[in-house]
Amino acid sequence: AAGVIQSPRHLIKEKRETATLKCYPIPRHDTVYWYQQGPGQDPQFLISFYEKMQSDKGSIPDRFSAQQFSDYHSELNMSSLELGDSALYFCASSPDRESLSGQYFGPGTRLTVT
Amino acid sequence: EDQVTQSPEALRLQEGESSSLNCSYTVSGLRGLFWYRQDPGKGPEFLFTLYSAGEEKEKERLKATLTKKESFLHITAPKPEDSATYLCAVRGFNQAGTALIFGKGTTLSVSS
Numbered sequence: 001a002a003g004v005i006q007s008p009r010h011l012i013k014e015k016r017e018t019a020t021l022k023c024y025p026i027p028r029h030d031t032v033y034w035y036q037q038g039p040g041q042d043p044q045f046l047i048s049f050y051e052k053m054q055s056d057k058g059s060i061p062d063r064f065s066a067q068q069f070s071d072y073h074s075e076l077n078m079s080s081l082e083l084g085d086s087a088l089y090f091c092a093s094s095p096d097r098e099s100l101s102g103q104y105f106g107p108g109t110r111l112t113v114t
Numbered sequence: 115e116d117q118v119t120q121s122p123e124a125l126r127l128q129e130g131e132s133s134s135l136n137c138s139y140t141v142s143g144l145r146g147l148f149w150y151r152q153d154p155g156k157g158p159e160f161l162f163t164l165y166s167a168g169e170e171k172e173k174e175r176l177k178a179t180l181t182k183k184e185s186f187l188h189i190t191a192p193k194p195e196d197s198a199t200y201l202c203a204v205r206g207f208n209q210a211g212t213a214l215i216f217g218k219g220t221t222l223s224v225s226s
Contacts, residue, residue: 004157031212042201043158045213058213090157099205099212102148105157 002026004106006091012112013081021076021109023091031055031094032074033103034066038087049074050097081113116141116206120217127192127224135187135220141206147185148214149178150201158201161187192224 005024013019025032031050035043036059045058049068060066063081068074078085088110092103117140127133139147146165150158162171164180171178175196177188187200199221203214 033213042216042218043214045215048212050212056212088155092157094212097212099146099148099214102160102163103214104160105150108155108157110155 004091004093004104006089006106006109008109009107010110010112012114014114015081015083017081017113019078019081019111021078021089021091021111023074023076023093023106025072025074025091025093026095026104029093029095029104030072031097031099032068032072033092033094034060034074034076035090035092035105036087037090037108043090046076055097078111083113086111086113116204116215118202118204118215118217120200120202120220122220123218124221125223127189127222129193129224129226130191132188132190132192134189135200135202135222137185137187137202137217138183139185139202139204141204141215143206145205147180148203148205149176149185149187150203152199152201152219154199161200189222192222194224194226197222197224 033048034046037043046060048055052068066076088108090108092105119138149161152158162178167182199219201219203216
């Protein structure tokens, strides 16, 4: 079965640089979520999109922005990177806005900021 | 404030030794409790969704149950391949509409 695809899988950036993470949801899933997971931490919700519109917003820094495109893929743009941004970034998708069927996570992008 | 607490933080079992993981939650109006399995460096793998007290769901050696204040993930006769971190998450009426609030997880190690 098709799963959520994230790219790149690993990314190394320096402080103050920018990064773009991409997420391709499971086909026919119209809702996308972004989570950040620091070392040894639980996933923290950043932002979500439903039908290409921002749905909910969590603890996403102002330096970050995201959008969902017409083909439902999503991109998380991160600027002025800080050391503390080093984490695993997960994208999840759901076939319904209420996540009644669960949220299905991708393999994650490991971002390292040096 | 919505909150999820999982216990124990870590659990070591011998192969075949059944046990239970606990997830206690505080949420104003539960709109779903979710169990995930996460292997190191990988994304959480969806296991179950529970919606109402008394509900139970099973998958292979795993069985999830739900009461008004907590959920249990029962592992029957575990195998080494069941070793992973098990995450519990909830959705309630207080938090951002569709976001999941996760617990810290229980790291399970099963030795042969």
